[in-house]
Amino acid sequence: MCGIVGYIGKKEVKDILVDGLRELEYRGYDSAGIAVLQDDEIKSYKAVGKLKNLEDKTKDFASDGLAMGIGHTRWATHGKPTELNAHPHLGEFSYVVHNGIIENYQELKSSLQKDGVKFLSQTDTEVIVHLFEKNYKELNDPMSAFEKTIDTLHGAYAVLLITKVDPEKIYFAKHGSPMIVGNDDKGDIHFGSSDAALIGKATEVIYLDDGDYGYTSQEGISIFFDKEKKALNKRALTGDKISAQKGGFRFFMEKEIYEQGEVLSDTIIGRVLDEKINFEELHESFFDGIDEIKICACGTSYNSGLACAYLFERQAKIKTVVEIASEFRYKEPLMTKNTLFVVISQSGETADTLEALKMAKRAGLKTLAICNVDNSSIVRLADHTILARAGIEKGVASTKAFATQVMAMWMLSIYVAQIKNTMSKDEIKSELNAMRHIPNAVIVSDKLHEKIKRLSKRYLHGHGFFFIGRDMFFPLALEGALKLKEISYLHAEGYPAGEMKHGPIALADSELFTIALMPKTLHYDKVKSNVEELSARDSTILAISPLEFELADDFIKTTHCEHPMSEFFEMMVITQLLALEVSVRLGNDVDMPRNLAKSVTVE
Numbered sequence: 001m002c003g004i005v006g007y008i009g010k011k012e013v014k015d016i017l018v019d020g021l022r023e024l025e026y027r028g029y030d031s032a033g034i035a036v037l038q039d040d041e042i043k044s045y046k047a048v049g050k051l052k053n054l055e056d057k058t059k060d061f062a063s064d065g066l067a068m069g070i071g072h073t074r075w076a077t078h079g080k081p082t083e084l085n086a087h088p089h090l091g092e093f094s095y096v097v098h099n100g101i102i103e104n105y106q107e108l109k110s111s112l113q114k115d116g117v118k119f120l121s122q123t124d125t126e127v128i129v130h131l132f133e134k135n136y137k138e139l140n141d142p143m144s145a146f147e148k149t150i151d152t153l154h155g156a157y158a159v160l161l162i163t164k165v166d167p168e169k170i171y172f173a174k175h176g177s178p179m180i181v182g183n184d185d186k187g188d189i190h191f192g193s194s195d196a197a198l199i200g201k202a203t204e205v206i207y208l209d210d211g212d213y214g215y216t217s218q219e220g221i222s223i224f225f226d227k228e229k230k231a232l233n234k235r236a237l238t239g240d241k242i243s244a245q246k247g248g249f250r251f252f253m254e255k256e257i258y259e260q261g262e263v264l265s266d267t268i269i270g271r272v273l274d275e276k277i278n279f280e281e282l283h284e285s286f287f288d289g290i291d292e293i294k295i296c297a298c299g300t301s302y303n304s305g306l307a308c309a310y311l312f313e314r315q316a317k318i319k320t321v322v323e324i325a326s327e328f329r330y331k332e333p334l335m336t337k338n339t340l341f342v343v344i345s346q347s348g349e350t351a352d353t354l355e356a357l358k359m360a361k362r363a364g365l366k367t368l369a370i371c372n373v374d375n376s377s378i379v380r381l382a383d384h385t386i387l388a389r390a391g392i393e394k395g396v397a398s399t400k401a402f403a404t405q406v407m408a409m410w411m412l413s414i415y416v417a418q419i420k421n422t423m424s425k426d427e428i429k430s431e432l433n434a435m436r437h438i439p440n441a442v443i444v445s446d447k448l449h450e451k452i453k454r455l456s457k458r459y460l461h462g463h464g465f466f467f468i469g470r471d472m473f474f475p476l477a478l479e480g481a482l483k484l485k486e487i488s489y490l491h492a493e494g495y496p497a498g499e500m501k502h503g504p505i506a507l508a509d510s511e512l513f514t515i516a517l518m519p520k521t522l523h524y525d526k527v528k529s530n531v532e533e534l535s536a537r538d539s540t541i542l543a544i545s546p547l548e549f550e551l552a553d554d555f556i557k558t559t560h561c562e563h564p565m566s567e568f569f570e571m572m573v574i575t576q577l578l579a580l581e582v583s584v585r586l587g588n589d590v591d592m593p594r595n596l597a598k599s600v601t602v603e
């Protein structure tokens with residue numbers, strides 16, 4: 001999730017831009033840059049790593065009088081975190097910054113290269129500035145050229161562009177990625193990909209809608225939609241930075257639950273193609289000689305691996321074993337060269353997972369990381385990495401990282417199935433179609449959230465919770481139990497539904513709460529009978545299912561039941577919200593629960 005800022009005015013542009021980018025640091029980044037246009041000259045500075053490196057590079061630069069500038073913090077999606085790949089990206093006489101993913105960038109890039117355009121970076125973004133300049137040379141009008149450029153882009157984008165051929169304006173466009181434009185009481189213009197960057201600067205803002213584009217200058221803001229000029233829907237801007245970073249939510253964890261649709265869309269863009277899965281980060285030959293997968297991780301990342309092991313075996317017909325990293329390290333494991341060693345980590349810094357990866361490397365295994373932080377220790381060590389693209393996750397209790405890990409490995413299971421020819425083209429297309437619908441399946445409706453808020457009051461005591469499920473809903477039950485434990489401090493266990501009668505059912509009574517995951521598409525009747533056993537012994541049942549279950553004390557009806565994975569993701573959101581609302585009622589610190597750290601970098 002990149003950060004974007006822009007400014008037109010007489011204040012020191014560099015300071016305004018860097019300060020705005022600093023307010024966006026919470027979104028996570030691995031490089032940053034600015035470009036300033038003044039007196040027909042554009043100066044640009046870029047740096048890998050933290051903003052301080054960019055400030056060091058710009059310390060001798062100052063704007064004097066009216067100027068305009070754009071700035072960017074980059075979270076790598078296409079191309080490694082290098083200075084060349086950092087934004088802004090330069091054409092001959094224009095600069096651009098961009099957040100999102102241009103799905104058709106490869107065909108645009110090839111066409112521009114055929115016209116002799118030289119690309120410096122590996123990014124999708126760079127096509128925007130070259131396309132603009134090609135269109136300008138043909139149309140000889142910056143606005144028409146910008147309009148034609150935006151019409152050509154497919155995918156998600158928030159764009160700012162400055163150009164010497166129109167040195168009074170910043171051009172902008174928004175589709176699928178957030179962009180806000182505002183002004184202060186002196187008429188200075190401010191842009192931000194989050195209002196956190198505008199607080200203390202702009203007094204009025206406009207939250208741009210998908211399809212909005214236009215330009216700003218000292219004369220004001222002009223917004224167009226489908227070539228028609230739009231009225232300016234300005235609103236006052238809050239003064240509280242932290243609440244702005246939370247985007248109006250009570251907690252970062254709550255915001256991150258609501259963000260899952262957006263980040264899952266980011267995770268699949270450029271990877272879920274019309275008829276197949278494609279990973280830019282991988283080549284099919286990487287799987288030569290591989291006939292087993294070993295997944296190693298901790299906590300929530302272990303749960304996502306456990307869930308996806310079912311998919312690797314069911315769809316890619318490849319033996320898959322999942323291990324807790326802290327156990328794996330000391331069990332003197334057998335490792336064979338035909339095994340692909342996969343580590344999963346949100347932070348990329350978890351000590352146990354990192355050490356397990358080192359063991360696999362020493363044993364000569366091929367290694368792959370599923371990670372959310374580019375340039376982290378695990379990413380730098382693994383042979384290849386599939387980035388989860390969840391954006392920075394501030395809540396200690398992981399939510400959107402788990403969701404994007406599962407999505408990434410679901411895609412990987414299909415990718416391996418393609419290589420090993422274990423699925424028909426129709427079966428693969430059916431999976432791809434299901435993937436495209438997942439961002440919808442995780443949308444949190446007010447009705448659902450209100451219902452969970454209400455029923456959570458009944459789950460604040462008791463002597464414990466069983467989260468139960470079958471197949472890949474068992475790892476989801478583990479994850480639901482972990483979420484509840486982490487932020488409510490109540491005891492909860494995830495269990496295979498079929499295991500109840502092998503001992504745990506001895507705990508059943510009215511003070512034992514059973515959260516039953518009852519998908520329609522996987523073993524419904526089996527789970528139903530397991531839940532009936534618990535209900536018969538007076539356990540209090542919260543059933544989560546698309547099918548009515550009359551024995552439930554509480555019932556949450558799900559709606560996305562066209563595919564096991566849409567049921568998985570919808571139930572995932574419900575268990576996340578349940579943990580959140582129980583924790584809120586208990587008055588706990590949802591974002592920073594006691595005894596926990598966001599990244600466990602020690603044993």
Ligand code: AGP
Nearest residue numbers: 299300301345346347350397398
């Ligand atoms: C998840 O809610 C926990 N915060 C914790 O279990 C976490 O998943 C675990 O520490 C692994 O972290 P990682 O994904 O960064 O490696």
